[in-house]
Amino acid sequence: MSVSRILNYALYLYVLLYALIYFIYIFYINAVHASISLMSISALLLPFVLLLFFQWISWKYTDQHNKRKIKIRFIVLSSLGFSLLFYSVVMLGVNEYESRFTTERWLNDDEGRVYLVDDLMNDHELIGKTKEEVTTLLGPPTETEYFKEKDNVVFYLGAERGIIRMDSEWLVIWFDGSDKAVKLELRTD
Numbered sequence: 001m002s003v004s005r006i007l008n009y010a011l012y013l014y015v016l017l018y019a020l021i022y023f024i025y026i027f028y029i030n031a032v033h034a035s036i037s038l039m040s041i042s043a044l045l046l047p048f049v050l051l052l053f054f055q056w057i058s059w060k061y062t063d064q065h066n067k068r069k070i071k072i073r074f075i076v077l078s079s080l081g082f083s084l085l086f087y088s089v090v091m092l093g094v095n096e097y098e099s100r101f102t103t104e105r106w107l108n109d110d111e112g113r114v115y116l117v118d119d120l121m122n123d124h125e126l127i128g129k130t131k132e133e134v135t136t137l138l139g140p141p142t143e144t145e146y147f148k149e150k151d152n153v154v155f156y157l158g159a160e161r162g163i164i165r166m167d168s169e170w171l172v173i174w175f176d177g178s179d180k181a182v183k184l185e186l187r188t189d
Helices: 003-032 038-060 064-098 103-108 113-123 131-138
Strands: 152-159 168-175 181-188
Touching: 003 038, 003 064, 038 064, 103 113, 103 131, 113 152, 113 168, 131 152
Parallel strands: none
Antiparallel strands: 152 168, 168 181
16 A cells, blocks of 8 residues: 555545544534633644645645645645634634623623623622622622522522533622622532
């Protein structure tokens, strides 16, 4: 068996693995609502770079009379591979956009709050705000007995993040005697 034929089989095997990897990525991005980060972009780019590398190796060891067929295969495989990469990056971007906190989004999407809460906690200093300021920013607290104490408010965030979403997540904010926020926690029931 020639080196060219072995490389072609290896390339086709990698193409199948590539498709499987990206379908797993797409499932994961959707399930955990992943957003853009250096790690997520690196994880998405690595299989695509390997796809290009394997095609280049296959091109290098191909006979001169088969170069045209290999060129067409390169264009087709690269285009299909890039479309999976592009779709995954777009999904990350959409998730990033949907995770940006605004009071309007918070008030209109009780189930989607779970994706907004990290941005809320990073960009809005809740500790030190008065109960009135918190209510202005987040709306009225959720009427519930979960985690309820006399000096706190509780906000329902939605189903917990992750692949298996059995419990709910809650934002609990405690206030001192002068109604200033002194502590906040994310909890699951």
